Amino acid sequence: MSAAKINVENLSLWYGAAQGLKDVSVEVEEHTITAIIGPSGCGKSSFLRTLNRMNDHVPGARVTGRVLLDGEDIYARGQDPARLRKRVGMVFQRPNPFPMTIYQNIAYGPRVHGERSEARLREIVEQSLRRAALWDEVRDKLQKSAFELSGGQQQRLCIARALAIEPEVLLMDEPASALDPVATAKIEELTDALKENYTLIVVTHNMQQAGRISDHTAFFLSGELIEFGPTRDIFTRPRDPRTEDYVTGRFG
Ligand SMILES: Nc1ncnc2c1ncn2[C@@H]1O[C@H](COP(=O)(O)OP(=O)(O)O)[C@@H](O)[C@H]1O
Numbered sequence: 389m390s391a392a393k394i395n396v397e398n399l400s401l402w403y404g405a406a407q408g409l410k411d412v413s414v415e416v417e418e419h420t421i422t423a424i425i426g427p428s429g430c431g432k433s434s435f436l437r438t439l440n441r442m443n444d445h446v447p448g449a450r451v452t453g454r455v456l457l458d459g460e461d462i463y464a465r466g467q468d469p470a471r472l473r474k475r476v477g478m479v480f481q482r483p484n485p486f487p488m489t490i491y492q493n494i495a496y497g498p499r500v501h502g503e504r505s506e507a508r509l510r511e512i513v514e515q516s517l518r519r520a521a522l523w524d525e526v527r528d529k530l531q532k533s534a535f536e537l538s539g540g541q542q543q544r545l546c547i548a549r550a551l552a553i554e555p556e557v558l559l560m561d562e563p564a565s566a567l568d569p570v571a572t573a574k575i576e577e578l579t580d581a582l583k584e585n586y587t588l589i590v591v592t593h594n595m596q597q598a599g600r601i602s603d604h605t606a607f608f609l610s611g612e613l614i615e616f617g618p619t620r621d622i623f624t625r626p627r628d629p630r631t632e633d634y635v636t637g638r639f640g
């Protein structure tokens with residue numbers, strides 16, 4: 389019996405005639421952190437976007453193979469991408485708060501999904517900000533613009549916003565690459581705490597970071613998944629010489 393939260397089977401992705409992902413198969417266990425590493429342009433972001441069908445919005449993009457979430461094919465006919473994206477949230481490289489107050493940023497998603505009770509929304513806002521390790525820093529300024537926060541705080545706000553709609557999986561595309569070392573450390577601590585309640589898949593170009601935060605690591609090269617395994621193995625005894633060359637810094 390497999391306890392896979394996400395099961396990717398022979399996934400290929402085309403942008404028009406150009407192939408972005410080549411026959412990728414991988415299993416992601418629940419309540420783990422998977423790091424996605426590989427040189428620029430190898431398909432890390434493309435792969436992440438296939439997991440919540442963000443590629444649906446890219447003209448000419450086409451997917452073959454299957455992505456199973458709890459055993460259900462997210463690309464099957466009749467699947468609702470909006471419902472999928474509620475279950476599989478995403479955080480991007482650059483913090484992108486909405487031009488609203490801190491409170492509104494978090495309450496927005498639950499409202500869109502039908503929550504009308506202001507009392508319940510207040511609870512959701514507090515809980516989400518607590519889970520994103522931001523509550524203590526913003527509890528006294530919830531009505532201030534989100535743009536008054538530092539970059540690191542804005543990124544945690546975006547994580548809180550993603551958590552507010554109660555996802556099961558959180559995709560993060562280089563979530564700390566625009567942040568200073570202190571803010572980066574906070575994000576890394578946070579990912580570790582989040583794994584108790586969520587399944588995380590995190591793209592990073594920082595290999596030390598992958599080593600610190602992840603249980604499993606996937607190494608991509610030119611759209612191919614070269615190697616996937618326990619993070620320790622990928623970094624200390626990779627099976628593929630291309631993985632070894634990359635993790636030892638010979639290219640990338
Ligand atoms: N929207 C798009 N349209 C066409 N080609 C794309 C698009 N997004 C990415 N690509 C191409 O797919 C390949 C992988 O890109 P990407 O997934 O962004 O890599 P990474 O995140 O690893 O840097 C690159 O060759 C890139 O040019």
Ligand SMILES: [Mg+2]
Binds near residue numbers: 432433434561
């Ligand atoms: Mg990318």
